[in-house]
C-alpha cells in the first residue's frame with residue numbers, strides 16, 4: 001500500500017483541502033468570470049476554445065433534458081486551454097501545495113510530475129448538463145499508456161450533490177465492474193480539490209439548482225510516461241519548476257514579451 005497517500009490509494013479519490021487561500025481563490029474566480037463574460041460577448045479567442053451549453057445539448061440532448069438550446073448559445077460549458085486565453089492562470093497554477101499533493105498521490109517526486117491540460121467545466125444554475133460516468137484513462141484527448149494520470153477538480157464555489165457536484169465510485173479504480181449505485185458525492189469547498197485516479201469511475205447529474213457550479217479541471221501525469229493521446233495546450237508537459245520560475249511571482253504579460261517555456 002502507498003505510504004504516501006493511503007486515502008487516494010485505497011479509494012481512488014481524495015480531498016485536498018485548501019489548495020488556494022481566499023485571496024488566490026478570489027483571483028481564480030475573477031479570471032474565470034472574465035472568460036465567461038468574454039464568451040457571452042462573443043470574443044473570438046474565447047469562443048474558439050469553448051463548447052457552449054447549446055452545442056453540448058445538440059451533441060447529447062439526453063444529458064440536459066428540458067433546456068431550450070437557443071437560449072444557451074452564449075453560455076460556456078467547457079472552456080479549454082485556459083492559459084492560452086488567460087495567461088494569468090499560469091501564476092495561480094505555480095502553487096507548491098497543489099504540486100506536492102499531486103506528487104504524493106502519483107507516488108513520484110515533484111520533479112517527475114508534469115502538467116497535461118486544464119479547462120473550466122461549468123454547470124450553470126438550472127442549465128448545467130449531466131456528465132456521463134466514465135474513467136479518465138479511456139479518454140482520447142490526453143492519456144498515458146500506463147494510466148499514471150490524475151485529474152484535480154477545483155471548485156470555485158462549494159460543490160456537492162445539491163449543485164451538480166461530481167460523484168465518484170469508491171474503489172472502482174481496482175474493480176472493473178464497480179456499480180454506479182455505490183457512488184458518493186463528496187462536498188468540496190471552494191478552492192479545495194477533488195483528486196481522481198485515472199481508473200476511478202466518476203460523473204454527475206445535471207445542475208437544476210439556483211447555484212453556480214464552476215470547476216477548474218487540471219490533469220497531471222508522469223514525465224516518463226509514454227502518451228497515447230496528447231492535446232496541445234499551452235504549458236502541456238511543463239513541470240512545477242517551469243511554472244514557478246517563469247510565472248510564480250508575477251502575472252505573465254504577453255504584451256511585455258513574456259514567453260511560455262516550450263517542452264521538447
Ligand SMILES: O=C(O)CCC(=O)C(=O)O
Pocket residue numbers: 121131136151164165166167202203204215217
Ligand atoms: O464536471 C464534472 O463534474 C466532472 C468533470 C470530469 O468528469 C472530468 O473532467 O473528467
